[in-house]
Amino acid sequence: xxxxxxxxxxxxxxxxxxxxxxxxxxxxxxxxxxxxxxxxxxxxxxxxxxxxxxxxxxxxxxxxxxxxxxxxxxxxxxxxxxxxxxxxxxxxxxxxxxxxxxxxxxxxxxxxxxxxxxxxxxxxxxxxxxxxxxxxxxxxxxxx
Amino acid sequence: xxxxxxxxxxxxxxxxxxxxxxxxxxxxxxxxxxxxxxxxxxxxxxxxxxxxxxxxxxxxxxxxxxxxxxxxxxxxxxxxxxxxxxxxxxxxxxxxxxxxxxxxxxxxxxxxxxxxxxxxxxxxxxxxxxxxxxxxxxxxxxxxxxxxxxxxxxxxxxxxxxxxxxxxxxxxxxxxxxxxxxxxxxxxxxxxxxxxxxxxxxx
Numbered sequence: 001x002x003x004x005x006x007x008x009x010x011x012x013x014x015x016x017x018x019x020x021x022x023x024x025x026x027x028x029x030x031x032x033x034x035x036x037x038x039x040x041x042x043x044x045x046x047x048x049x050x051x052x053x054x055x056x057x058x059x060x061x062x063x064x065x066x067x068x069x070x071x072x073x074x075x076x077x078x079x080x081x082x083x084x085x086x087x088x089x090x091x092x093x094x095x096x097x098x099x100x101x102x103x104x105x106x107x108x109x110x111x112x113x114x115x116x117x118x119x120x121x122x123x124x125x126x127x128x129x130x131x132x133x134x135x136x137x138x139x140x141x142x143x144x
Numbered sequence: 145x146x147x148x149x150x151x152x153x154x155x156x157x158x159x160x161x162x163x164x165x166x167x168x169x170x171x172x173x174x175x176x177x178x179x180x181x182x183x184x185x186x187x188x189x190x191x192x193x194x195x196x197x198x199x200x201x202x203x204x205x206x207x208x209x210x211x212x213x214x215x216x217x218x219x220x221x222x223x224x225x226x227x228x229x230x231x232x233x234x235x236x237x238x239x240x241x242x243x244x245x246x247x248x249x250x251x252x253x254x255x256x257x258x259x260x261x262x263x264x265x266x267x268x269x270x271x272x273x274x275x276x277x278x279x280x281x282x283x284x285x286x287x288x289x290x291x292x293x294x295x296x297x298x299x300x301x302x303x304x305x306x307x308x309x310x311x312x313x314x315x316x317x318x319x320x321x322x323x324x325x326x327x328x329x330x331x332x333x334x335x336x337x338x339x340x341x342x343x344x345x346x347x
Contacts, residue, residue: 028329030320034330034332034333044337106330107330
């Protein structure tokens with residue numbers, strides 16, 4: 001039961017975070033492009049396409065996590081994306097660049113806090129990616 | 145059933161999120177470059193003494209004026225938004241507003257000089273010397289006469305109010321309006337990125 005509750009909490013949290021984050025960026029692709037350029041890591045030619053499409057990827061991940069379609073694979077994808085965010089943020093922070101995080105809105109500087117926050121979000125994503133499906137665990141427990 | 149309901153709700157949410165914003169029917173300021181009916185409008189709320197505003201002007205807006213506004217593809221509108229933390233920002237705004245009444249070429253020359261030589265006049269407020277370098281003596285005299293016109297202060301107040309209405313919290317903040325959609329950008333945006341965006345619309 002506890003696992004099932006944690007499973008749903010993880011799904012709702014992860015989906016909510018990705019949906020909100022994507023929604024904010026979809027509304028302001030140029031502001032998001034400005035945030036991406038602040039990281040000084042993405043080639044200029046790729047900034048605008050990334051600002052256009054990454055929010056939709058986040059929204060798609062949020063929808064799929066909530067809908068439960070191929071959950072383990074989708075959660076693995078979400079974990080990979082969060083991992084990329086963590087690496088890029090850490091690299092930017094260590095280079096001493098004061099960049100806008102562009103995570104859940106704009107105007108928040110990259111800091112150990114924003115990196116830790118992404119690290120925490122990685123936990124439910126990894127949990128869902130590594131967990132056996134709750135349906136099968138329920139079935140197996142009802143058989144006992 | 146549940147996934148379908150979720151998908152429908154999210155589709156409705158996204159429709160609301162990406163719907164075009166209503167652009168203002170007509171801008172309150174005159175254009176620094178480009179025709180007012182250009183397909184793209186860039187409205188900048190800027191402070192002459194703010195270093196980030198200087199960077200935005202020098203590295204982004206200047207090339208926009210050169211490459212797009214000169215061909216009436218992008219209309220660039222500048223609004224004065226002098227911050228209280230900058231000692232000479234409001235005085236500089238008054239000089240720029242006064243230059244505006246002389247004509248677009250003079251206005252642009254003064255704006256350009258104020259940003260180019262920002263470090264110089266920001267130290268001691270020597271704005272007249274900066275402006276004198278880019279105007280004819282005749283224009284400078286006219287500008288100095290116009291400096292005390294109360295209409296200038298009223299215009300700056302109007303632009304500050306407009307900025308507050310549009311929830312400008314810091315400078316530079318600019319709004320890009322194209323294809324009926326307005327986007328706010330706080331801070332700078334590299335010219336090549338903005339150029340890619342413009343080229344999708346007006347190339």
